[in-house]
Ligand code: ADP
């Protein structure tokens with residue numbers, strides 16, 4: 001990319017809050033129901049009904065605010081954002097405008113080993129709209145209002161990012177955070193976590209920002225990176241060929257991998273915001289905040305530092321193991337239950353287990369190997385019942401999900417042979433069968449030693465304790 005240009009990016013992220021019911025009604029927020037079975041009179045905007053604020057949504061917004069060390073507004077207000085669209089039956093969306101619930105905060109991202117602080121301007125509560133369905137309606141549009149009224153937290157960043165890579169790192173970090181906090185399930189296919197990207201370019205060294213375009217409707221990390229890089233190129237090419245960027249909303253088309261104009265600023269709606277007269281202002285006092293603070297879980301950054309300090313893990317393992325709360329819990333349970341060294345547990349989880357999960361396209365919550373069973377295996381390695389190598393074989397069996405490590409070891413006769421008599425007999429035989437190698441070893445060729453170890457292990461099908469074999473071989477070959 002042309003290095004005379006600098007990119008500026010700010011993201012607006014919509015996270016659906018994981019409440020049971022909607023933000024202003026008692027209808028269910030569960031995903032995937034038959035269309036229009038989960039929209040009640042309030043969600044449909046029927047006359048004569050009034051919205052009632054879901055306290056859980058307020059809780060979740062405040063939890064988020066605390067996690068990004070933001071100012072929590074003691075007084076915030078819901079406003080009507082007026083526009084007409086078929087999936088918005090009231091003709092307005094209830095949102096927050098001038099007085100959002102969460103004020104200025106920040107989130108730290110790591111890119112190429114460097115930590116950078118990204119400012120968060122605000123986060124506000126609002127309701128989601130319904131969905132327009134275009135497939136299967138033969139020239140007509142179907143409307144599903146199940147999503148209408150689902151609580152959203154819109155998280156607006158400062159224009160602090162300077163590359164698509166940074167934007168993706170920020171989005172991932174935020175995704176990890178909301179899942180840690182348990183306030184959003186983060187399911188991007190189902191639209192629980194969506195992103196609008198504001199992108200502009202300016203000549204390097206220029207202080208003022210360039211004119212931005214806003215790319216809507218990006219629902220995967222991969223697409224965010226592609227869409228932004230694509231937009232950067234488009235803007236640079238446009239300016240270099242004498243044109244100017246206009247402020248507009250663009251839509252990313254994943255199939256064609258391009259962005260195209262949706263509407264320009266001139267065509268933009270005038271939303272005529274005003275405070276919603278049906279809803280009281282939200283008042284948050286110190287008692288409410290103290291209660292939430294007490295329930296705040298350990299955050300990813302703090303957990304990572306603790307893993308490094310308490311378990312003596314390297315940065316990479318600690319990062320991987322704290323990438324989700326479930327994985328971190330799994331690791332800590334295995335350490336506790338197996339009584340094995342934490343680093344060994346970490347190696348098994350970040351190595352064998354995650355590789356197998358990746359291959360099967362599963363995450364830790366769907367692991368066929370439970371923490372009890374992995375701990376059961378590691379216990380048998382640390383008490384020398386089996387070697388680490390045989391452990392890999394047992395792990396493959398564990399993956400089938402039908403037996404414990406002890407059952408597998410028993411059924412397959414994998415127990416390490418510690419009977420020194422049996423090992424000795426085999427060593428004697430191998431020494432007798434290989435006089436040439438014995439000669440070489442005794443004349444100083446230490447490398448041949450590995451040959452003997454290999455032969456013994458082969459003869460014993462890997463079940464001899466390697467430490468024991470080494471010791472006895474050394475004695476015998478003297
Ligand atoms: P609007 O009111 O049009 O939504 P905002 O001021 O709320 O505009 O900004 C929306 C987002 O755009 C924020 O994330 C902000 O950081 C980002 N942004 C603002 N100006 C620029 C710019 N020149 N280039 C890139 N991003 C920008």
Ligand code: MG
Nearest residue numbers: 012154156196
């Ligand atoms: Mg905005």
